[in-house]
Amino acid sequence: xxxxxxxxxxxxxVSLADQLFNAETLGDxxxxxxxxxxxxxxxxxxxxxAGLEGRGLLERLDWIASCVxxxxxxxxxxxxxxxxxxxxxxxxxxRSDGDxxxxxxxVPGILAVRHGLEAHRERALDLLHAxxxxxxxxxxxxxxxxxxxxxxLARLDLWAEDENYHVRRLVSEGTRPRLPWAANITLDxxxxxxxxxxxxxxxxxxxxxxVANHLNDLSKVAPDTVVAxxxxxxxxxxxxxxxxxWITRHALRTxxxxxxxxxxxxxxxxxEAEVSxxxxxxxxxxxxxxxxxxxxxxxxxxxxxxxxxxxxRFARPGGKTAEKVFKLKAVxxxxxxxxxxxxxxxxxxxxxxxxxxxxxxxxVVQVNGVDRAEAAFDLLPG
Numbered sequence: 370x371x372x373x374x375x376x377x378x379x380x381x382x383v384s385l386a387d388q389l390f391n392a393e394t395l396g397d398x399x400x401x402x403x404x405x406x407x408x409x410x411x412x413x414x415x416x417x418x419a420g421l422e423g424r425g426l427l428e429r430l431d432w433i434a435s436c437v438x439x440x441x442x443x444x445x446x447x448x449x450x451x452x453x454x455x456x457x458x459x460x461x462x463x464r465s466d467g468d469x470x471x472x473x474x475x476v477p478g479i480l481a482v483r484h485g486l487e488a489h490r491e492r493a494l495d496l497l498h499a500x501x502x503x504x505x506x507x508x509x510x511x512x513x514x515x516x517x518x519x520x521x522l523a524r525l526d527l528w529a530e531d532e533n534y535h536v537r538r539l540v541s542e543g544t545r546p547r548l549p550w551a552a553n554i555t556l557d558x559x560x561x562x563x564x565x566x567x568x569x570x571x572x573x574x575x576x577x578x579x580v581a582n583h584l585n586d587l588s589k590v591a592p593d594t595v596v597a598x599x600x601x602x603x604x605x606x607x608x609x610x611x612x613x614x615w616i617t618r619h620a621l622r623t624x625x626x627x628x629x630x631x632x633x634x635x636x637x638x639x640x641e642a643e644v645s646x647x648x649x650x651x652x653x654x655x656x657x658x659x660x661x662x663x664x665x666x667x668x669x670x671x672x673x674x675x676x677x678x679x680x681x682r683f684a685r686p687g688g689k690t691a692e693k694v695f696k697l698k699a700v701x702x703x704x705x706x707x708x709x710x711x712x713x714x715x716x717x718x719x720x721x722x723x724x725x726x727x728x729x730x731x732x733v734v735q736v737n738g739v740d741r742a743e744a745a746f747d748l749l750p751g
Contacts, residue, residue: 386426389472390433392418398433398473402455408440427550430472434479445484449496452477459502460535466574468535470504478509490517494524498531501539508551510543515555522560529564534573540564541579547586558587562598569616570607577608577616584620588632592624596631626678626694628738633676638737643670644702646741648734657718657725657751663744665710665734669702677710678735684728684748693723697734718751 395417403410417436421429441448456477460468477500485493494513497506513521529540542548544561561583569580588595599617602608608616617635624632630640644667651662667675677697685691700708718725727750734742 386421386424386429389426390421390429394471394473395433398437398476401457402437402440405440405451405455408455413437413440426472430475430479433473434476434483437476438480438483441480445489446492448480448484449477449489449492452480452496453499456499456503459533462533466578468575470535472504474500474504475508478504478506482509482512486512486516490520494521497539498524498528498536502533502535505535505542506539507542507545507548510539511548511552511554514544515552518556525564529567534571534576537568537571537573538576538579541568541576541583545579545583545586546590558590559594562594565598566602569602569613574612577612578619581616581619584616585623588621588624588629592629593631595620595624596629596635599635625676625738628735630738633738636676637674638676639673640737640739642673642675642737644668644673644675644736644741645670646734646736648732648742648744650732650744650746652746654747654749655716656749657716657727659716659751661712661714661716661732661746663712663714663732665697665712665742667700667702667708667710667736669704669706671704673702675700675702675708675736676738679712679714680733680735680740681714682731682733683723684726684730686726691723694735716748 392414395414399410399414399417402408402413413436416439417433420432420436424432438448441451457474460470477496481493481496481500485496490513497510497513500506510521510525525540525544528536531537541561541564544554544556544564545551546554546558565580565583568576571577571580584595584598599620603610603613603617621629621632621636625636625638628640633640647666649664649666651664655661663679665677665679667677669675676699678694679697680692680694683691683693695714697712698710700710702708716725725748727748729745730748731743731745733740
């Protein structure tokens with residue numbers, strides 16, 4: 370899930386929050402809780418739908434949880450029992466990837482934190498274990514890691530061996546140092562490596578993708594540790610070579626963009642490889658909304674693998690600059706061989722992640738993490 374928690378970006382004028390939480394989806398949730406004795410599904414549906422307007426995605430989750438909570442027992446153990454009784458069937462255990470679950474099923478996690486964190490830790494963790502088989506509890510395990518680190522880590526040690534791959538994934542995903550949307554955790558980021566040492570050999574891509582993303586987070590603070598771990602995992606032979614290669618590439622994607630020598634070397638790209646680069650822009654002036662077109666000519670003095678990226682240097686208000694790295698191509702070069710690459714990069718004026726400003730810009734071509742050529746261009750108003 371790549372959209373932000375404000376609920377923007379649903380496409381076709383419909384926000385993500387509206388796609389996930391509406392009369393239809395809350396009708397499904399009402400039907401599930403309506404199976405509980407004494408739960409008024411119609412009342413819940415009317416209250417929950419009426420309160421959606423003006424709330425973002427995460428705010429809607431909290432609101433829906435409050436509407437459910439209003440009709441549950443006050444005593445947390447009884448509340449947890451009711452929440453488990455209302456849960457739908459677990460997500461398909463036969464699948465191995467891409468089965469994230471539905472956001473409406475985050476309610477048990479919210480209430481586990483809200484009412485179980487302090488006085489009912491063990492029962493709340495049991496609830497999270499059951500709930501994550503329906504929807505990832507990665508946000509909701511983190512308060513327990515902060516409040517009860519040793520006790521929660523002991524649970525995760527058990528869950529790392531769980532038969533359900535959603536539970537195993539939670540161990541990696543919930544302990545990520547920089548989990549998107551989620552609250553920070555105070556846990557030493559190195560502590561979770563003991564889980565990744567086991568989970569990297571998992572047979573399901575859903576788990577190994579989380580392991581790779583976890584390492585990618587960690588590479589921003591301890592790149593050498595990440596490279597050493599990946600090298601050791603590959604040497605152990607516990608994961609299939611193809612999957613181990615995928616984990617390595619995915620885990621090092623940010624380190625590669627930064628030009629980290631250890632990451633590049635592990636992937637077979639030597640920063641010291643002798644490659645000359647000629648860069649030519651199709652135009653020195655480009656308007657916002659148009660495409661920056663450029664050609665790159667590579668020539669190798671030796672046989673080598675070349676990972677070619679380009680970095681755009683943007684003008685920012687107040688004379689400041691910002692940069693962003695983009696992938697171009699990976700090529701195998703022989704000594705004396707030339708390779709011609711062309712790129713057409715649309716400079717979108719309506720991008721949701723970056724605002725363009727007219728002024729002096731530049732494109733920098735890097736090979737194996739080393740800057741090799743640079744060219745300036747002027748960005749004009751659209």
